[in-house]
Amino acid sequence: MRRVCVFCGASAGNDPAYAALARSVGQGLARRGIGVVYGGGRVGLMGVVADEVLRLGGRAVGVIPRPLWQREVGHTALSEIRIVETMHERKAMMADLSDAFIALPGGLGTIEEIFEIWTWAQLGMHAKPLGFLNVLDYYTPLMAFLDHAAGERFIREEIRRAAMVDESAAALLRRFTEYVPPPVAHWIDREKT
Secondary structure: OOEEEEEOOOOOOOOHHHHHHHHHHHHHHHHOOOEEEEOOEOOHHHHHHHHHHHHOOOOEEEEEEHHHHHOOOEOOOOOEEEEEOOHHHHHHHHHHHOOEEEEOOOOHHHHHHHHHHHHHHHOOOOOOOEEEEOHHHOOHHHHHHHHHHHHOOOOOHHHHHHEEEEOOHHHHHHHHHOOOOOOOOOOOOOOOO
Protein backbone atom coordinates (compact mmCIF):
# COMPACT_ATOMS: atom_id res chain seq x y z
CA MET A 1 0.00 0.00 0.00
CA ARG A 2 1.62 3.22 -1.17
CA ARG A 3 -1.26 5.68 -0.70
CA VAL A 4 -4.50 5.67 1.26
CA CYS A 5 -7.37 7.98 0.43
CA VAL A 6 -8.93 9.57 3.50
CA PHE A 7 -12.45 10.95 3.27
CA CYS A 8 -13.42 13.17 6.21
CA GLY A 9 -15.16 16.33 7.28
CA ALA A 10 -14.30 19.91 6.45
CA SER A 11 -15.52 20.44 10.02
CA ALA A 12 -13.77 19.18 13.16
CA GLY A 13 -17.09 18.19 14.73
CA ASN A 14 -18.16 18.94 18.28
CA ASP A 15 -15.97 16.48 20.18
CA PRO A 16 -12.15 16.62 20.43
CA ALA A 17 -12.09 12.84 19.85
CA TYR A 18 -12.72 13.45 16.15
CA ALA A 19 -9.58 15.57 15.74
CA ALA A 20 -7.63 13.09 17.89
CA LEU A 21 -8.70 10.32 15.50
CA ALA A 22 -7.65 12.41 12.49
CA ARG A 23 -4.24 13.02 14.08
CA SER A 24 -3.80 9.29 14.76
CA VAL A 25 -4.66 8.48 11.15
CA GLY A 26 -2.11 10.99 9.88
CA GLN A 27 0.51 9.66 12.29
CA GLY A 28 -0.21 6.03 11.44
CA LEU A 29 0.07 6.60 7.71
CA ALA A 30 3.22 8.74 7.94
CA ARG A 31 4.98 6.30 10.28
CA ARG A 32 4.25 3.42 7.91
CA GLY A 33 5.56 5.40 4.93
CA ILE A 34 2.08 5.47 3.38
CA GLY A 35 1.07 8.66 1.63
CA VAL A 36 -2.35 10.23 2.07
CA VAL A 37 -4.66 11.32 -0.73
CA TYR A 38 -7.51 13.54 0.39
CA GLY A 39 -9.77 16.42 -0.61
CA GLY A 40 -7.07 19.08 -0.41
CA GLY A 41 -8.66 21.27 2.26
CA ARG A 42 -6.89 23.00 5.13
CA VAL A 43 -9.96 23.08 7.38
CA GLY A 44 -11.65 20.59 9.68
CA LEU A 45 -10.55 16.98 9.95
CA MET A 46 -9.09 17.22 6.45
CA GLY A 47 -6.58 19.81 7.59
CA VAL A 48 -5.77 17.85 10.76
CA VAL A 49 -4.91 14.68 8.81
CA ALA A 50 -2.78 16.54 6.26
CA ASP A 51 -0.96 18.63 8.86
CA GLU A 52 -0.06 15.55 10.89
CA VAL A 53 1.23 13.66 7.84
CA LEU A 54 3.34 16.66 6.80
CA ARG A 55 4.60 17.26 10.36
CA LEU A 56 6.02 13.73 10.40
CA GLY A 57 7.63 14.08 6.97
CA GLY A 58 5.00 12.09 5.10
CA ARG A 59 3.49 12.79 1.72
CA ALA A 60 0.06 14.46 1.43
CA VAL A 61 -1.61 14.79 -1.97
CA GLY A 62 -4.68 17.00 -2.19
CA VAL A 63 -7.26 16.88 -4.96
CA ILE A 64 -9.55 19.89 -4.94
CA PRO A 65 -12.04 21.41 -7.38
CA ARG A 66 -11.07 24.87 -8.64
CA PRO A 67 -14.10 26.64 -7.05
CA LEU A 68 -13.04 25.41 -3.59
CA TRP A 69 -9.42 26.35 -4.25
CA GLN A 70 -10.54 29.83 -5.28
CA ARG A 71 -12.49 30.19 -2.02
CA GLU A 72 -9.14 29.78 -0.25
CA VAL A 73 -10.01 26.57 1.56
CA GLY A 74 -7.19 24.67 -0.13
CA HIS A 75 -4.12 23.59 1.83
CA THR A 76 -1.12 25.44 0.38
CA ALA A 77 1.68 23.45 2.07
CA LEU A 78 0.94 20.00 0.64
CA SER A 79 3.45 17.70 -1.04
CA GLU A 80 1.30 17.94 -4.14
CA ILE A 81 -1.97 19.67 -5.02
CA ARG A 82 -4.07 18.70 -8.01
CA ILE A 83 -6.72 21.19 -9.01
CA VAL A 84 -9.61 19.74 -11.01
CA GLU A 85 -12.74 21.29 -12.45
CA THR A 86 -15.51 19.14 -10.94
CA MET A 87 -16.32 16.94 -7.97
CA HIS A 88 -16.65 14.01 -10.38
CA GLU A 89 -13.08 14.53 -11.58
CA ARG A 90 -11.94 14.85 -7.97
CA LYS A 91 -13.40 11.49 -6.94
CA ALA A 92 -12.07 9.70 -10.00
CA MET A 93 -8.57 11.10 -9.50
CA MET A 94 -8.57 10.31 -5.79
CA ALA A 95 -9.60 6.73 -6.59
CA ASP A 96 -6.90 6.37 -9.25
CA LEU A 97 -4.18 7.69 -6.92
CA SER A 98 -5.13 5.46 -3.97
CA ASP A 99 -4.64 1.84 -2.94
CA ALA A 100 -7.25 1.87 -0.15
CA PHE A 101 -9.95 4.14 1.31
CA ILE A 102 -10.83 5.22 4.85
CA ALA A 103 -13.84 7.27 5.95
CA LEU A 104 -13.41 9.26 9.13
CA PRO A 105 -16.39 11.14 10.55
CA GLY A 106 -17.79 13.64 8.09
CA GLY A 107 -20.94 14.91 6.47
CA LEU A 108 -22.71 14.41 3.18
CA GLY A 109 -19.57 14.68 1.06
CA THR A 110 -17.68 12.11 3.12
CA ILE A 111 -20.56 9.64 3.02
CA GLU A 112 -21.18 10.19 -0.67
CA GLU A 113 -17.49 9.68 -1.50
CA ILE A 114 -17.04 6.43 0.44
CA PHE A 115 -20.36 5.08 -0.86
CA GLU A 116 -19.34 5.72 -4.46
CA ILE A 117 -16.06 3.87 -3.86
CA TRP A 118 -18.01 1.04 -2.24
CA THR A 119 -20.40 0.92 -5.21
CA TRP A 120 -17.45 0.77 -7.60
CA ALA A 121 -16.14 -2.24 -5.63
CA GLN A 122 -19.54 -3.90 -5.94
CA LEU A 123 -19.41 -3.39 -9.70
CA GLY A 124 -15.87 -4.76 -9.96
CA MET A 125 -14.41 -1.41 -10.98
CA HIS A 126 -11.65 -1.83 -8.38
CA ALA A 127 -10.46 -4.42 -5.87
CA LYS A 128 -9.16 -2.03 -3.20
CA PRO A 129 -10.04 -2.23 0.51
CA LEU A 130 -12.27 0.33 2.17
CA GLY A 131 -13.36 1.00 5.69
CA PHE A 132 -14.96 3.29 8.23
CA LEU A 133 -13.31 4.55 11.42
CA ASN A 134 -16.10 4.48 13.97
CA VAL A 135 -14.97 6.73 16.82
CA LEU A 136 -17.68 7.56 19.41
CA ASP A 137 -20.06 5.23 17.50
CA TYR A 138 -20.29 7.86 14.77
CA TYR A 139 -21.07 5.31 12.07
CA THR A 140 -22.97 2.80 14.24
CA PRO A 141 -26.47 3.97 13.17
CA LEU A 142 -25.43 3.93 9.51
CA MET A 143 -24.02 0.41 9.83
CA ALA A 144 -27.25 -0.74 11.51
CA PHE A 145 -29.20 0.60 8.53
CA LEU A 146 -26.85 -1.15 6.08
CA ASP A 147 -27.22 -4.42 8.01
CA HIS A 148 -30.98 -3.96 7.73
CA ALA A 149 -30.70 -3.32 3.98
CA ALA A 150 -28.60 -6.48 3.62
CA GLY A 151 -31.18 -8.43 5.63
CA GLU A 152 -33.87 -7.14 3.28
CA ARG A 153 -31.73 -8.27 0.30
CA PHE A 154 -31.06 -4.83 -1.14
CA ILE A 155 -27.32 -5.23 -0.46
CA ARG A 156 -25.58 -8.55 -0.98
CA GLU A 157 -24.06 -9.79 2.28
CA GLU A 158 -20.57 -10.13 0.80
CA ILE A 159 -20.74 -6.52 -0.41
CA ARG A 160 -21.88 -5.35 3.02
CA ARG A 161 -18.92 -7.16 4.62
CA ALA A 162 -16.50 -5.63 2.09
CA ALA A 163 -16.58 -2.36 4.03
CA MET A 164 -14.61 -2.84 7.23
CA VAL A 165 -15.49 -0.96 10.40
CA ASP A 166 -13.09 -0.37 13.27
CA GLU A 167 -12.36 2.14 16.03
CA SER A 168 -8.60 1.97 15.47
CA ALA A 169 -6.72 3.23 12.43
CA ALA A 170 -3.90 0.75 13.07
CA ALA A 171 -6.32 -2.17 13.22
CA LEU A 172 -8.09 -1.05 10.06
CA LEU A 173 -4.78 -0.75 8.17
CA ARG A 174 -3.81 -4.28 9.31
CA ARG A 175 -7.15 -5.60 8.09
CA PHE A 176 -6.57 -3.90 4.73
CA THR A 177 -3.49 -6.10 4.16
CA GLU A 178 -5.70 -9.22 4.45
CA TYR A 179 -8.51 -7.90 2.24
CA VAL A 180 -10.05 -10.24 -0.28
CA PRO A 181 -12.41 -8.45 -2.69
CA PRO A 182 -15.97 -9.74 -2.85
CA PRO A 183 -16.99 -11.72 -5.92
CA VAL A 184 -18.63 -9.61 -8.59
CA ALA A 185 -22.03 -10.74 -9.81
CA HIS A 186 -21.93 -10.66 -13.60
CA TRP A 187 -25.64 -10.93 -14.05
CA ILE A 188 -28.80 -10.68 -12.00
CA ASP A 189 -30.60 -13.90 -11.21
CA ARG A 190 -34.29 -12.98 -11.45
CA GLU A 191 -35.19 -15.85 -9.13
CA LYS A 192 -32.96 -14.45 -6.37
CA THR A 193 -33.86 -10.76 -6.65
